[in-house]
Amino acid sequence: MERESFEDEEVAALLNEYFVPIKVDREERPDIDNLYMAYCQALTGQGGWPLTVMLTPEQKPFFAGTYFPKTTRYGRVGVMDMLNQIREKWSGDRDRVLQASNDIVERMMMYANETQHGEFSEDTIHRGYKSFVSSFDEVYGGFGAAPKFPTPHNLMFLSAYYQTYQEPQALEMVKHTLDSMYRGGIYDHIGFGFARYSTDEKWLVPHFEKMLYDNALLAITYLDVYQLTNERQYAQIAESVxxxxxxxxxxxxxxxxxxxxxDSEGEEGKFYVFDREEIEEVLGLEEMHKYCNIYDITPEGNFEGMSIPNLIPFTAAEIAEQRDLNVLALQTDLEESRQKLFDYREQRIHPSKDDKVLTSWNGMMIAALARGSKRLQKPKYAQAAVQAAEFIWNQMRREDGRLLARYRDGHAAYPAYLDDYAYLIWGLQELYEATGQTVQLERALVLKDQLIQLFWDSENGGFYFTGTDNEQLLTRTKETYDGAMPSGNSVAAWALARLAAVTQDEELREYAARTVDAFAGTVKQYPPGYSMMLLAGMQLLQGTEEIVLAGKIEDLSYQEMVAETQKAYRPFATLLLNNAGEDGIATRELLPHLSDMSMQGNSATAYICEGFVCHEPLTTVEALREALVKRG
Incomplete structure (x- = not known):
């Protein structure tokens, strides 16, 4: 639509003469997008992007749609005709247009935040699981028909469901989906990372756009399954991300x-696809045959005459086993080929990069890198997460401490939204557990106070998407649906329940519980649409563990206890490091209850607490390891 209409002289002349055209970046202003998308769905029964809305000067919508070609064709109204018709109605029958606008806005505002309260129950969790089972694609993995989105939080819920209820099928669905995504073209086998979604059921042909949030949440999901299965390929995929x-x-x-x-050079996917002649030129004939046979690079191609590298249906390891080849030697050869192809591809014209820095999406990647540091015991990932966290804290807050949503070209703007607070709190919690830096936990608690002060709905529970100090639109909306990304309410409930365990603050846990209950009736109607909220509800029902490790930083036993706890898959546990170093002292100052959890007999000691009640202290690594296995 940008190419066809907004950059067209004829369309521009009509727009500029009779309208005030405003193009909104929905990632910078998700509040505007959320509000008018709800209107479009109410008016037309569907939504999507590009979103086209006509407003009165008072911001009241009176017309909405999605894509409009320049001229009317194939039964779809063109933007030129649409603009002329609206101009005529506005000039000749404005009162009727305004009345229709007022009527639908009143109805929209009446139902804008209509959600069904209730008491979240275990039955909703099980119903959610059964819904995923019924929609699971047993052949290619994922849920439902094409197009297929990764939606990693669905898989995070199923991993936790497996661990909590010992349901093997839950883990099998997760593994099959992760395996299929990795094998398909949605995964970039040359340069790594995942594309936004697959246009087909096999995960072969992606929409080639790569989003930060997908890659952050997918890395977390692959790490979770690595910890559940100890199958190394899942860790390797996370590290490639x-x-x-x-x-x-x-x-x-x-x-x-x-x-x-x-797109690059005006063509979608051009940067990512190959033909055999190119690969022969880069690799030579013999190496080309080996690579192309494994990665499905064929003369006829699998995408518009070109080929998307993929491993459908077999991975290199499976092919090596079938052909009685040395797996390690084959993988070494293929990695050398991949590096050559990567170097060759780097010389192409790259797709454009959206170099905005969004607080919310950075919070997700901070969480992912911190979890990678813990699970894989690789501090370099935590170091990268610390850099990002420092940038946000120093460059993306106002002088009064108010978090901001977007940074670009040296300028931070827009008071942060619910998602920014919720995701960054989550990221900082994970970062504290990875580094032991008390400042990260301290910042999470500062943001928690702002979250409640600015966004909490004291009457109905839950959080508004915008703060009390954001630009006031027609109404304040609440986001609950866990779509391409988990909603801010779901992540806020998840993060606050974890902070409640860390701080032993029952009031904080009540905020999390009231958030889940505020939407419980709505979630019950269609549980798989709210998988992150299901995860938050599971956490509240199961009770969040608090694991406190006391010891001397230089003590090998203490270090081993930290590593064992960081590596274990414990979806509802939090970790506190009560050591003798500066950060340990700072943590005790921040959380005075840790003073009662000191070393026993000068030995590194672990305390596992549930519901503010602590079990008997553990003073050996073996005892801690056994306890972690028992509790999952």
Missing amino acids: FTYVLRDMTSPEGAFYCAEDA
């Missing part, structure tokens, strides 16, 4: 960019 993000999506200051476009 980090390689991509740290190489291509990280600013010189250490913050993370938003996205890479699908």
Whole structure:
């Protein structure tokens, strides 16, 4: 639509003469997008992007749609005809237009935040699981028909469901989906990272755009399954995502960019596809045959005459086993080929990069890198996360401490939204557990206070998407649906329940519980649409563990206890490090109850607490390891 209409002289002349055209970046102003998308869905029964809305000077919508070609064709109204018709109605029958606008806005505002309260129950969790089972694609993984989105929080819920209820099928669905996504073209086998979604059921042909949030949440999901299965390939895939993000999506200051476009040189996917002649030129004949046979590079191609590298249906390891080849030697050869092809591809014209820094999406990647540091015991990932966190704290807050949503070209703007607060709190919690830096936990608690003060709905529970100090639109909306990304309410409930365990603050836990209950009736109607809220509800029902480790930083036993706890898959546990170092002292000052959890007999000691009640202290690594296995 940008190419066809907004950059067209004829369309521009009509727009500029009779309208005030405003193009909104929905990532910078998700509040505007949320509000008018709800209107479009109410008016037309569907939504999507590009979103086209006509407003009165008072911001009241009176017309909405999605894509309009320049001229009417194939039964779809063209933008020129649409603009002329609206101009005529506005000039000749404005009162009727305004009355219709007022009527629908009143109805929209009446139902804008209509959600069904209730008491969240275990039955909703099980119903959610059964819904995923019924929609699972047993052949290709994922849920439902094409197009298929990764939606990693669905898989995070199923991983936790498996661990909590010992349901093997839950884990099998997760593994099959992750395996299929990795094998398909949605995964970039040359330069790593995942594309936004697959246009087909096989995960073969992606929409080639790469989003930071997908890659952050997918890295977390692959790490979770690595910890559940100890199957090394899941860790390797997560690390490849980090390689991509740290190489291509990280600013010189250490913050993370938003996205890479699908198009280069005006063609979608051109940067990513190959033909056999190119590969022969890069690799030579013998090496080309080996690579192309494994990665499905064929003369006829699998995408518009070209080929998207993929491993459908077999991975290199499976092919090696079938052909009685040395797996390690084959993988070494293929990695050498991949590096040559990567170097060759780097010389192409790259897709454009959306170099905005969004607080919310950075919070997700901070959480992912911190979890990678813990699960894989690789401090370099935590170091990258610390850099991003420092950037946000120093460059994306006002002088009064108010968090801001977007940074670009040296300028931070827009008071942060619910998602920014919720995701950053989550990221800082994970970062504290990875580094032991008390300042990260301290910042999470500062943001928690702002979150409640600015966004909490004291009457009905839950959080508004905008703060009391954001620009006031027609109404304040609440986001609950866990779509491409989990909603701010879901992540806020999840993060606050974890902070409640850390601080032993029952009031904080009540905020989390009231948030879940505020939407419980709505969630019950269609549980799989609220998988992150299901995860938050599970956490509240199961009770969040608090694991406190006391010891001397230089003590090997203490270090081993920290590593064992960081590596374990414990979806509802939090970690506190009560050591003898400066950060340990600072943590005790921040959380005075840790003073009662000191070393026993000068030995490193672990305390596992549930519901503010602590079990008997553990003073050996073996005892801690056994307890972690028992509790999952």
